Amino acid sequence: MALVTIGNSEFDRDTAVTRRTPGVYDAHLSAGWTIIRAVNGGYLLALMGRALGDALPHPDPLSVTAHYLTASVPGPAVIRTEVVRTGRAMSTGTASLVQFADDGSEVERLRVLATYGDLGALPDDVRTTAKPPAIPPYELCLGPDSAPGERPAIPGSTAIADRLNIRLDPATAGWAVGAPSGKGEMRGWFGLADGRDPDPLSLLLTVDALPPTAFEMGLSGWVPTVELTTHIRHRPAPGPLRVAITTRNLAGGFLEEDAEVWDAEDRLVAQSRQLARAVQAG
């Protein structure tokens, strides 16, 4: 069995970007990271993060904001970046993902504004009151190898499910058996199915990979992301991650999803918040 490491995994191959000219990258949106027909927003974010990591002088995303404009489809895409400012410790840039309509016209999918830095150069101080989420042990959570009646699968063809190893806290998986808790909570263990360890880039995928909290709130429709901001706070240790997502306010057809990602050494490695629309099933 081949050793899957950071750099040679399916995630790395599918987020590869090829520099065409300075700041402009060719990419191919893989059909492997779709939910029903939509390309996953976290996968797109990782792809954009990779292009920005090449375009900017600093290696690691510190704060990344994406506005989702139109639905991406598997196939070719172009990423255009702009360096906004280069400082000693941080640099800021933008990235735009475009695809092409049948008539050749450009359609923008995603606009990103991000500040990068060097996570390895930060001091070691930690003063946190945040606590890792209370998630049952891995083997007690519900995943792809659970019994059919307990397996939390999103109906429809979800290719991304084969690439992720998500094991949900049973307390937040009621939606899968028609018994949502009513609470705006989603928690679980997260890994890439091929065993690739997490890094700052894959954390951009992780924050948008669990089922929407709206499912546990009893909503059955689509929950498209309007905007997603992720802060990468620490380089993750090897091993499984824990993700906890909370929604406190659903109002006027919009809801926020706050995600925290914790690594195997109990460090808070990422915080994200997204604004999403709750679209009722027609």
Place this chain on the structure above:
Amino acid sequence: MALVTIGNSEFDRDTAVTRRTPGVYDAHLSAGWTIIRAVNGGYLLALMGRALGDALPHPDPLSVTAHYLTASVPGPAVIRTEVVRTGRAMSTGTASLVQFADDGSEVERLRVLATYGDLGALPDDVRTTAKPPAIPPYELCLGPDSAPGERPAIPGSTAIADRLNIRLDPATAGWAVGAPSGKGEMRGWFGLADGRDPDPLSLLLTVDALPPTAFEMGLSGWVPTVELTTHIRHRPAPGPLRVAITTRNLAGGFLEEDAEVWDAEDRLVAQSRQLARAVQAG
């Protein structure tokens, strides 16, 4: 006494922008909104929000992200906007604030990426588990008219203090008398000093107007914002606002500040998160 309403207040005059050509605006950063020498980040955000409100077809900010690049100074400035996408219910744009160095060269201060919509057109549904912050009654909080020993003033010349009516929860004002609580919390009542009622634009100021939570954590240095994202969730009712800010994770020299703003009718009207650097006093 003149009636101060939305449109004729000092806040409105100081956030005025003049369209020079389509999408390009002249502005003047007022010295009235400075903390020591720095122009307040929330005031800058409101100014940018006003330009975007003119450039985009929708009136209200729904999600606004700003990356703070260099320190703004009072004086002339130019805002350049770009319309990224125009949809039926939402539109997305960018804005860049620049000032000019002595040699005439441009220095970018702030880059913004935002999605606008129409808060008045949203459905009335609310399903929230969020609760208004527990803040003592207005008259028991500490403000500009409190006794000198209790008045929570940031040392140095803070012109902005004359324009805001902030009354801090005594439980989060210990820093002002050398006894910080050690907790990453800051809470208080917020209004504009001249009595102008809140609107979505002034909420962009409100989320960055309280003293930094770092003061209550016992840090004495500067806490410059790297990135600030604000979601405007509802049009605020007239009357005083309540603001609660929480920091859970200070690590590697960075901390997040999560703010919630509640209006006089107990509606959660804004949520924001910023990533800031903790710079120790030299």
